[in-house]
Amino acid sequence: MKPADSLLGALKDLRAETLGAALNAASCAIVIADARKPDFPLIYVSRAFQTITGFSPADSLGKNCRFLQGNDHSQPELRIIRKALKDRRPCTVVLANYRKDGTRFWNELRLAPVFDGGDRLTHYIGIQTDVTAQREAEIKLKSYQKDLERLVRERTDELDRKNSALKEVLSQLELEKRSIQNNILANVDRLILPLMKKIGRSAGRESQKALNALETNLRDLTSPFGERLSRPLHRLSPREIEICNLIKSGLGTKEIAQLLKSSTATIENQRNSIRKKLRISRNPVNLASYLQTLKS
Ligand SMILES: Cc1cc2nc3c(=O)[nH]c(=O)nc-3n(C[C@H](O)[C@H](O)[C@H](O)COP(=O)(O)O)c2cc1C
Incomplete structure (x- = not known):
């Protein structure tokens, strides 16, 4: 027997309240949409759905779940969902969604199609996890990383500038050193050696x-x-x-x-x-x- 069959068998034996209690006990939100009706209206939302989104069953049942997107309908992840729904395949994406009070949260959505005994699609199950804290930590980390990279770039540029200034000073010093050496040599040749010769004669x-x-x-x-x-x-x-x-x-x-x-x-x-x-x-x-x- 396939695991899915044993699950269906177990579900058949469960009373609706027991099943509801099990779904409500989960810390992530669970929703079920009717795939036989146009635009996949929600027919079930778990307690955690209300806790996470702020929307009650009365606010949500009968609607397509896109209402959670507020006005944010151009997220690239939505293309992944549309394709998965078209192909009747599962998918997992992270979306920007909005609670009832308008605050944004990051929703990790796992979608899975449910078929009847054959290949007739009957429902979709959606599991939503609030990953806002994790996402924001990632965003903060990326921003720190960018700041750090900028700082390293600025310091490197500054060091490069100082290095070329130092090279300039060193070559200037080398020129001065050579000029002093030449002066000394000229003085020895023109003044000291002739003088020593003169002294030597007497x-x-x-x-x-x-x-x-x-x-x-x-x-x-x-x-x-x-x-x-x-x-x-x-x-x-x-x-x-x-x-x-x-x-x-x-x-x-x-x-x-x-x-x-x-x-x-x-x-x-x-x-x-x-x-x-x-x-x-x-x-x-x-x-x-x-x-x-x-x-x-
Ligand atoms: C069972 C189920 C649950 C869904 N849950 C969410 C959700 O929590 N957040 C969201 O933004 N979209 C969710 N969606 C996706 C939207 O309902 C919709 O399919 C998506 O916006 C793409 O379709 P559209 O271009 O017609 O809006 C869910 C879809 C299904 C079938």
């Missing part, structure tokens, strides 16, 4: 040697060699670059220590640290020769 042999080393030092510090040594890879400090220049110009540890007013042990330590940073600590290569190869 200086003794020892001072001349020191002046020459100083000149090499200055040239290298302002040349690509200095830049290469101070690359982050090597991380040489200005003091170490100075020592490199002195080594490169042929001075020994003792002479460098005298020139820089430091001890030979300190200079020796610094030589070791330079070798480490240049990654030649385990390489027997001579530091002065190695530094010569770095010159571009």
Whole structure:
């Protein structure tokens, strides 16, 4: 036996009052329309129908249920209902409906056709659930989501604007840095080096040697060699670059220590640290020769 048949059997045995009591006990509204009459008039509405819509049986019986739509007859979901009714098939939709006091509520409507023993359509059963709270929560959530997306867009645009302003400032700073560097180089070339040469001419042999080393030092510090040594890879400090220049110009540890007013042990330590940073600590290569190869 099909479940529908057993249900019909059970219904036949029920007294009308018992059936009415069962339908009235449901928290969702239940209505029955006569499908054999034109425009499917309502022949039964449960108690919950009155609770949800505010319309009494006297307000509703004999009418088509569209009166719940107020003036809202162009909802796209109505097309689904019309098609289901035409095809004599069940359907479920959510509609905007209006209570007797005019307030709107969201109605989840489940429609099911009822046939007699054969294929003759006799009734439609409608089950209505008030899903207003759920719908409004969804609408609120969507609106929060939209607000959030707008906020993220605005923040991203603002960050983009700040980023390009920052890039502009950085490129300006880079230009200024280059211009300062060029000025320094020009001053070393035009003023300091000629002056040192002039002093060198009247200086003794020892001072001349020191002046020459100083000149090499200055040239290298302002040349690509200095830049290469101070690359982050090597991380040489200005003091170490100075020592490199002195080594490169042929001075020994003792002479460098005298020139820089430091001890030979300190200079020796610094030589070791330079070798480490240049990654030649385990390489027997001579530091002065190695530094010569770095010159571009
Ligand atoms: C049993 C039954 C219950 C219905 N319940 C509702 C309802 O609660 N709310 C509603 O807007 N429409 C309901 N309808 C749909 C309308 O009665 C009608 O079929 C729909 O508005 C489409 O037809 P129309 O274009 O002629 O209005 C119900 C229909 C049936 C058959």
